[in-house]
Amino acid sequence: MTNLFPLILEHMYIVAIAIAIATAIGVVLGVISFWYPRLGTFILFAAEMLQTIPSLALLALLMILLGLGNTTLIAGLVLYALLPIVRNTNTGLGGVPDHLREAARGMGMNRMQRLALVELPLSFPMIFSGIKIAVVNSLAIAVMGVLIGAGGLGYPIYRGIQMRSFERIITAALPVVIMAVGFDYLMTGFERRLTKRK
Amino acid sequence: MIQFQNVNKSYGNKKILDDLSLEIRDGEFAVLIGPSGCGKTTTLKLINRLIEQDNGKITIDGRDISEENTVELRRRIGYVIQQIGLFPNMTVEQNISIVPKLLKYPKEKCDEIVHSLLKLVEMPYEEYAHKYPAELSGGQQQRIGVLRALAASPPIVLMDEPFGALDPITRELLQEETRRIQKKLKKTIVFVTHDMDEALRLADTILFMQEGKLVQAASPEEMLRNPANDLIRSFMGRHMESANGTAKLLAEDFMRTRVLKVPETMHTLECIEMMRQRDVNTLVVLHEDDTYAGTVSIETIRKHGQAGREIRELISDEAMTISRKEDARAAFDQLLASSLQYLVVLNEDGTVAGLITRTSMAKAMGEALWGELTS
Numbered sequence A: 001m002t003n004l005f006p007l008i009l010e011h012m013y014i015v016a017i018a019i020a021i022a023t024a025i026g027v028v029l030g031v032i033s034f035w036y037p038r039l040g041t042f043i044l045f046a047a048e049m050l051q052t053i054p055s056l057a058l059l060a061l062l063m064i065l066l067g068l069g070n071t072t073l074i075a076g077l078v079l080y081a082l083l084p085i086v087r088n089t090n091t092g093l094g095g096v097p098d099h100l101r102e103a104a105r106g107m108g109m110n111r112m113q114r115l116a117l118v119e120l121p122l123s124f125p126m127i128f129s130g131i132k133i134a135v136v137n138s139l140a141i142a143v144m145g146v147l148i149g150a151g152g153l154g155y156p157i158y159r160g161i162q163m164r165s166f167e168r169i170i171t172a173a174l175p176v177v178i179m180a181v182g183f184d185y186l187m188t189g190f191e192r193r194l195t196k197r198k
Numbered sequence B: 001m002i003q004f005q006n007v008n009k010s011y012g013n014k015k016i017l018d019d020l021s022l023e024i025r026d027g028e029f030a031v032l033i034g035p036s037g038c039g040k041t042t043t044l045k046l047i048n049r050l051i052e053q054d055n056g057k058i059t060i061d062g063r064d065i066s067e068e069n070t071v072e073l074r075r076r077i078g079y080v081i082q083q084i085g086l087f088p089n090m091t092v093e094q095n096i097s098i099v100p101k102l103l104k105y106p107k108e109k110c111d112e113i114v115h116s117l118l119k120l121v122e123m124p125y126e127e128y129a130h131k132y133p134a135e136l137s138g139g140q141q142q143r144i145g146v147l148r149a150l151a152a153s154p155p156i157v158l159m160d161e162p163f164g165a166l167d168p169i170t171r172e173l174l175q176e177e178t179r180r181i182q183k184k185l186k187k188t189i190v191f192v193t194h195d196m197d198e199a200l201r202l203a204d205t206i207l208f209m210q211e212g213k214l215v216q217a218a219s220p221e222e223m224l225r226n227p228a229n230d231l232i233r234s235f236m237g238r239h240m241e242s243a244n245g246t247a248k249l250l251a252e253d254f255m256r257t258r259v260l261k262v263p264e265t266m267h268t269l270e271c272i273e274m275m276r277q278r279d280v281n282t283l284v285v286l287h288e289d290d291t292y293a294g295t296v297s298i299e300t301i302r303k304h305g306q307a308g309r310e311i312r313e314l315i316s317d318e319a320m321t322i323s324r325k326e327d328a329r330a331a332f333d334q335l336l337a338s339s340l341q342y343l344v345v346l347n348e349d350g351t352v353a354g355l356i357t358r359t360s361m362a363k364a365m366g367e368a369l370w371g372e373l374t375s
Helices: A002-035 A037-052 A055-066 A070-094 A098-106 A111-148 A154-162 A166-197 B040-047 B070-075 B092-096 B098-102 B107-120 B138-150 B168-185 B196-202 B220-225 B230-244 B268-278 B298-304 B328-337 B358-370
Strands: B002-011 B014-024 B029-033 B055-060 B077-080 B156-160 B188-192 B205-210 B213-218 B261-263 B282-286 B292-297 B320-323 B342-346 B352-357
Touching (some): A037 A070, A098 A111, A154 A166, B002 B040, B014 B213, B029 B196, B040 B055, B040 B188, B138 B156, B168 B196, B196 B220, B205 B220, B213 B220, B282 B352, B292 B298, B292 B342, B320 B328, B328 B342, B352 B358
Parallel strands (some): B029 B205, B320 B342
Antiparallel strands (some): B002 B014, B002 B055
16 A cells, blocks of 8 residues: 555646646636637537547547657646536636626726636636536546556556456555545535635 | 717617707716616616717717726726625625726725725724625615725716615615715716605706606706606606695595495395405495495394395495595594594495505505505
8 A cells, every 4th residue: 555655646746737737728718718609619619529539549649649658648637627617617707697797897897807806706616616527537537547658546556457456456446536535525615615605 | 067969879679768968967966767768777877888879979077988998987987786786705895995906096095995985884994894795784785885886086976776675774874875975075976766755865956767868857846846747747746745735635545445345136145255255344335336335244244134135134324435535634534533444435426436444544644654665
């Protein structure tokens, strides 16, 4: 078990970086799709399409472009994490009550100020719940990274399969499950507090 | 001074503003009022360009607002909306200092503004500044909404039915406060409402609109004395009467019109059944030509009635009647002097118009004093 610890950390690290990048890109795309609904339809469609590509195939394609290693895995995770974040950002912004939007306009906020001071803060609970979904998904998908030479908990699971050791598979898979459940629990708790304050 | 010159606005085929021209002087409390759909809110929103006119010119102090930067224009005009519109993610203090911050006032000045404004409505800084809107009552929230609009000392403040969602007592408090603040800070206020009470209480000038046109612009006193048309007269209703002092309150103003009436040919058992269903103990009985015959009470039927007989023979004439055009005062005197529970109000032709009960009398009195009662 002790030798799994660095791998658990690496697993989390990979996911954390992927989520950070996906959040940055996803929120921007979400805002764009909110501002320009026509372009938004296209963005959401593209993000949904990405989601339908099997993870193995997507990672393999990326490997051809980017080579082996963690970077490729992160790129793959980012692509998968985009949909829930873009979609929830879009939905969250769309859910800001009209009278608040009008109050903001009437007070002389320009579009950026409305976004930064009113619309994004009010959509934050929704965006956060998108991030939560992305985190839980990514923790599971990151296991596939072993096939493109990335680190994390994929390797010990793969070793277990090769050795046909049920015990090894379980000891490596369990941390993934625990992390996913743990993050889901923590983030759901935080989410509740966010929505309660409103 | 705000001026509209021949302003038109349509949505599709629907004309909202029809060649509207009006003028609001500096420091004036101007109330826009009219039936719904008359264009009063559109007029208000044209001033801060939340809506753009199709044609015509709107100027503030002689400057055409369509040539100004909308964002800068709006920062110079306070805006209060009916749904209050405080941002739930910001504290009271942050909400109030939005426009000063947009205008890049230094921090000390923002602090000073928040302190002095909260003082103006007697909400201590220590207690309220760091609360979130959700922690305040509706009335407190709208106070902050008004303060927020005043924060950057705009010479003009627009208010779109700001107190419409508040309970009557809070509404009245806020009306007084707003009036006081307006006088003290010498703001030009453009205020939209559909409530004539509010208009009469607040306005220096009432601008009455109808179908996208300005029908009359006058002081409350002037409008009460000389309403330009029947619609305005009906909007002011009871205020006109009290202002002129000539109106006589008539019996018909105090009656309730839903009365249980039966023909004299009805049978006793049916009457009892009907009374039981409607939970009353007296019925008004009519002759065959619908004129008033008298009343019949459940005790009389029980005591003297025989099953299957018509109630014709049980009618009593002990209930007092009064003509609907008679002075209400007479009705009150009769009702109070006697031990009767009600008076029957008759039309000129002898048919029944309604009843005055002690309850309907009290309700009508209340409405005459305080306006429409909710229940």
